[in-house]
Amino acid sequence: METQLTRDILKKVRQIEVRTNRLVNDSLAGSYNSVFKGRGMNFDEVREYVPGDDVRAIDWNVTARTGIPHIKKFTEERELTIMLMIDISSSGEFGSSDSSKREIMAEIGSVLAFSAVRNNDKVGLILYTDFVELYIPPKKGRSHILRVIREILFFTPRGTLTDLKVPLDFVNRVAKRKCVAFLISDFCLPGSFNDSLQDVLPALRVTNRRHDLISLIISDPRESELPDVGWITLEDAESGQQVDLNTSDAQVRNEYAQLAQERKDLTNRAIRSCGVDLLELNTDSPYMPPLLGFFQTRMRRAVR
Structure with missing residues (x-):
C-alpha cells in the first residue's frame, strides 16, 4: 500500500514537472531573467x-x-533567492473545474521554481495555514525543486485557517538578504473579512520594504457567482460555518455576486495601497498568459 502511494506521488510530481517544464519556455524564462535582477x-x-x-x-x-x-x-x-509562500489551508481544496485552488498553486509554484532553476537561482518554500506548517530553506537543483513540488502537492496540514501575517513575519526572520517573495493564497480570511484584511496590511508593508513582494490570488468562479440549481448548503471550508441559499432566487444570486465583487475590490485596493504587485488567477482559466503578461508589464516598468 505504501509502495503504491509512493509510486502515485512520484507519478504526480513527474506529471507536474513535465507540464511545467513545457510551459517554462524561452519566452517565460527570458521574461523572468529580465524582471528579477541580481542584488548588485x-x-x-x-x-x-x-x-x-x-x-x-x-x-x-x-x-x-x-x-x-x-x-x-x-x-x-545574478543569483537570486525565490521564496514561495503557499497557503495550504482548507479553502484551497475547493475547485469547481478540473483543478482545485491548491493544485493551481502547486503548478504556479512549479513554474516559478523551474524558471528560477534555469537562471541558477535558489528556491525556498514556506507552507502555511495559521502557522508555518513547513519550511524548506532555499537551495538550487532539480532534485530540490522536485521535493518542493512534492511538498506543495502532498503535504498534509494540521491547521485549517489562514493567517497571512504568519508567512510574511517568518520570511522577514529567515531571509537575511533581499529576496523575491511570492505570497500565493486565495485570501479567504477567517472572521470579519475587512478586519482580517486590515490586520495583515502592516506585515505586507514591512515585507515589501525588505523584499520584492508579489501577491498571487487564486480564485474559483463559484466563489463569485452561483448557478441556478435551487436550494444549496454552502460551507466555509476553514471555519465549518454553513448557510442555506435558494439559488433559484435571482436576487440571492445577484447579492452573492455583488458581495464577492466588493470583497475582491477591497482586497485589491488594500494590497496595492501597500505598494505590493498583484496578480489574480482563476482555476478555470489558463494561468500562463496572465503570468507572462505580468512579467512583461514589470519588465516595461523597470526600464522606464
Whole structure:
C-alpha cells in the first residue's frame, strides 16, 4: 500500500514537472531573467582603457603602477533567492473545474521554481495555514525543486485557517538578504473579512520594504457567482460555518455576486495601497498568459 502511494506521488510530481517544464519556455524564462535582477555588481577584472570607456571606472592604483590607464570591469550578481509562500489551508481544496485552488498553486509554484532553476537561482518554500506548517530553506537543483513540488502537492496540514501575517513575519526572520517573495493564497480570511484584511496590511508593508513582494490570488468562479440549481448548503471550508441559499432566487444570486465583487475590490485596493504587485488567477482559466503578461508589464516598468 505504501509502495503504491509512493509510486502515485512520484507519478504526480513527474506529471507536474513535465507540464511545467513545457510551459517554462524561452519566452517565460527570458521574461523572468529580465524582471528579477541580481542584488548588485561584482568586480570581475581590470583591462586597459579604450576611448569611449567611462572614466569613472578607471582603476587609479593599477594605472599608477603600470603607467597605462586601466578600468575595472564588473559583472551583475545574478543569483537570486525565490521564496514561495503557499497557503495550504482548507479553502484551497475547493475547485469547481478540473483543478482545485491548491493544485493551481502547486503548478504556479512549479513554474516559478523551474524558471528560477534555469537562471541558477535558489528556491525556498514556506507552507502555511495559521502557522508555518513547513519550511524548506532555499537551495538550487532539480532534485530540490522536485521535493518542493512534492511538498506543495502532498503535504498534509494540521491547521485549517489562514493567517497571512504568519508567512510574511517568518520570511522577514529567515531571509537575511533581499529576496523575491511570492505570497500565493486565495485570501479567504477567517472572521470579519475587512478586519482580517486590515490586520495583515502592516506585515505586507514591512515585507515589501525588505523584499520584492508579489501577491498571487487564486480564485474559483463559484466563489463569485452561483448557478441556478435551487436550494444549496454552502460551507466555509476553514471555519465549518454553513448557510442555506435558494439559488433559484435571482436576487440571492445577484447579492452573492455583488458581495464577492466588493470583497475582491477591497482586497485589491488594500494590497496595492501597500505598494505590493498583484496578480489574480482563476482555476478555470489558463494561468500562463496572465503570468507572462505580468512579467512583461514589470519588465516595461523597470526600464522606464
